[in-house]
Structures are given as C-alpha cells and as structure tokens.
Amino acid sequence: MYGMRKGYLDGEKCFRYWHIECGTLSRVAKRLVEEGDFNPDTGKPFTNSAIQQAGWRWAIANPEEAYPIVEKELALTGILLTKEQFYKDLVQLAKEYVWKNSKKNYHRLMSNPVLLPYAPPDLDPTKTA
Secondary structure (H helix, E strand, O other): OOOOOOOOOOOOHHHHHHHHHHOOOHHHHHHHHHHHOOEEEEEEOOOHHHHHHHHHHHHHHHHHHHHHHHHHHHHHOOOOOOOHHHHHHHHHHHHHHOOOOOOOHHHHHHHHOOOOOHHOOOOOOOOOO
C-alpha cells in the first residue's frame, strides 16, 4: 500500500461492501451500523461521504485489486472500463481526496508504478513536499 494511514473506517471493507455486496453507500452505512461500526468521535453512524472517501482512498492505494471489482460491476451494466481509464480516474480522485489533505501522501500514492504513468506531468511524485 502506498502512503495511506489507517483511519476510522476500513477502506477495503467499505469499497467491497459498496461495489460487491451492498451496491449503494446508504446500504453500506446501514450494514456498518448493523455491525456496530460507528464513528468513534461522534458515536453516530458514518456518513455516506465518509464511506465513499474511505473506499476510494483504499482503491487509490490498491489500484490493481480495485480494478477488477469496478470493472466487473460496470460490465454488468454494459459499460466497458479499461485499466488505463480506471487508473486515470483514480489519479483524479487522488487529487480530490488526498491532495487537499496531504501533499506528502499524494506524492507517495503517485509513486505507485501502476499510477505513475497517469500522474500529472507538472507534479513530481518523487518529491514529498
């Protein structure tokens, strides 16, 4: 895994629940509540946004594991997703979910050899800012 810290939510579990088992973020949130998984800071259920961010952060850090999950899900709806497009999308998501909070983590993620070819040319991922 490239540069992600362990947070309150298990990103892999969120991603897999969302894309394989539950299908929607609301259902994932409900399932987490059923499992007794609450935000430790507030004692309330995790928001759909928190679940989505945790899931995408895991996918960004684990693109080779995440691709077949999303590719299979989209294929069921008739959408063809190439690895190249998926990795480009993950780089965009990394800018949205990681860059604004931690440039250092962003650079670590972009140093992943799978995502590196899709990293913006103006950002040198070898620098840890």
